[in-house]
């Protein structure tokens with residue numbers, strides 16, 4: 001197969017993954033809507049878990065298709081598949097879905113499936129329509145081992161931050177519902193974890209990945225020293241990476257030292273996460289500076 | 297610590313405007329553009345240093361306050377920590393059942409045996425021990441606070457590195473055409489910025505001959521694929537020259553000073569003769585690229601003629617012409633090179649004392665005398681018989697950036713230690729455990745409980761209990777009690 005065959009294959013597979021992902025989303029949504037309607041009747045539980053299993057299998061399927069799609073993209077470009085924003089997005093979706101699938105082996109997080117499939121669909125859709133650039137070799141500044149180190153660390157951190165934010169968001173929604181119902185949950189929400197577990201889970205994810213994020217920034221700085229002649233120049237991307245870092249550092253501090261929990265912590269988590277998204281979307285597309293590899 | 301955290305947050309917020317407004321240090325042209333479109337607003341923004349956020353007084357103030365508050369908070373804590381490191385674990389509290397993970401059971405050993413066994417096991421797990429007559433206090437995880445302190449101390453080191461680098465550092469640019477040699481002295485640079493503690497004597501005395509510069513481009517998209525500079529480097533006058541290859545991610549290193557390959561373009565080589573036919577100018581003149589296909593503009597100034605002559609010029613490596621766009625280049629390599637010239641005659645204004653761009657000519661006091669487009673080898677006899685210009689050929693030029701940063705080793709060490717401190721303080725586990733052993737009738741009863749802020753205490757205590765209990769198997773239970781939760 002020629003390089004462009006691989007590139008076309010990759011594009012087709014992205015569409016296929018999106019189709020399967022959409023299906024998974026619909027079934028997750030169906031299961032949720034249905035359980036909201038029927039409440040906690042015992043008879044429905046087995047049917048519900050059957051529906052969930054189907055949705056989960058579809059999630060695994062789109063994940064596998066995505067693996068091949070990203071691989072094909074890498075082959076077509078002859079390098080790691082994260083040289084521009086389009087590739088960063090598809091690889092990021094892969095990492096994000098993978099984190100969810102791994103987590104669902106050990107923890108009961110299938111209730112997150114609806115958010116995961118929605119976020120993946122959104123990211124892939126934006127990627128292939130707005131961010132798409134043809135498969136091409138790297139510009140000289142990107143030809144470095146640091147591309148592998150810096151960007152893979154950034155992708156994984158981003159995926160896990162996003163997951164922690166989904167959970168913090170779920171916390172806030174559930175908390176509001178519980179408050180309205182005087183502490184009780186409606187039937188459909190009974191199978192979701194306790195509020196404290198959600199709170200703990202998003203904290204653990206952030207604590208786990210914060211050092212990786214720190215590492216990614218340090219690796220970026222070492223690379224910048226070699227490629228641009230300075231390790232820190234307050235380029236917009238650097239500035240916002242620093243802001244995200246401070247945001248999550250404040251979050252961790254607030255939890256450990258000041259004992260923040262629950263709602264306040266969840267909001268802080270969401271604020272820090274949105275600075276990451278801002279960096280990714282705004283700075284890549286509209287920002288100026290050395291660090292814009294969106295290729296758009 | 298709270299003040300430091302607030303200042304860090306403030307620093308993050310203060311850095312936002314710099315990512316919104318164009319910054320002089322990064323894109324001076326955009327700042328000028330801003331002045332052009334919004335002159336009155338720009339004046340206000342400038343008064344607030346919003347075009348120089350990162351070197352402004354208010355930004356530095358936050359940075360310095362952060363630095364001071366970090367020192368003020370970390371040093372006393374480090375001292376405390378040293379003292380604590382030699383202290384024994386706290387005395388055993390009276391009511392162990394009020395602490396976390398409380399558990400009690402029969403052991404089947406004597407009191408002393410049980411205590412000795414507990415001490416041995418806790419020592420094996422690297423707890424620090426305080427042994428009393430009927431109890432043991434144990435503590436581990438000092439390293440968590442050590443990590444925390446390392447983190448903050450390293451943050452200080454990083455800030456020191458940054459400050460040291462900007463005070464004692466320098467940054468300069470120079471354009472060198474293929475075949476020319478650059479000697480690292482202040483007068484060679486096209487531009488030079490120095491920190492306030494930098495001295496010209498700090499410049500290492502190397503020189504670099506640009507032997508050959510090769511650029512490869514993607515045929516379809518014109519995107520650059522590779523830049524390679526073959527250079528001959530002499531470390532100090534009289535040293536033996538060595539061959540080096542410089543690439544975008546592979547600068548040359550001379551101690552604290554590095555030389556980076558930053559940009560490239562073309563220098564048309566021209567010869568200008570006066571009406572007697574004598575050569576008044578000969579050389580490679582760097583032109584400034586305007587786009588990815590290296591459409592370049594430049595100026596050829598000939599002051600040694602009467603009257604003075606200047607050429608406003610455009611160089612196209614692969615010349616193309618359409619009605620709408622005029623002349624432009626369609627590929628960055630010189631496949632069909634063309635030099636568009638407009639000749640002007642009069643006073644070039646070079647003696648006016650006002651610094652001029654080398655790429656532009658102020659045509660206010662000049663009159664145009666003719667237009668021409670030359671291919672390599674072409675000669676143009678200027679109208680009015682004032683002389684001639686020959687387009688002899690091309691040399692690529694490279695922009696070398698010379699950077700000295702004496703602080704970067706400290707910054708790097710600081711950054712790496714920050715990461716280590718972070719890992720230790722996030723994942724180090726700090727536990728306190730107490731074991732009290734009492735005799736009650738013929739039975740020996742162990743009471744265990746602990747205190748922690750980290751996960752895993754339940755497991756520590758469960759396994760400790762298991763070792764103490766192992767002699768009697770499961771029968772050891774005295775009403776098993778859950779922890780305080």
Ligand code: HEM
Pocket residue numbers: 082083084085088141142150151154155217219220221222223224225227228231232237238239241242276279280281284291292293294
């Ligand atoms: C201090 C220096 C640096 C910082 C703080 C930094 C920060 C980041 C961040 C936050 C991302 C995550 C994705 C995003 O938000 O777009 C990222 C991705 C990336 N970085 Fe860096 N970076 C630095 C230096 C560099 C250097 C020197 C290069 C290459 C010469 C580079 C190339 C990339 C690429 C190719 C991506 C993925 C594609 C993209 O998102 O555009 N980075 N970096």
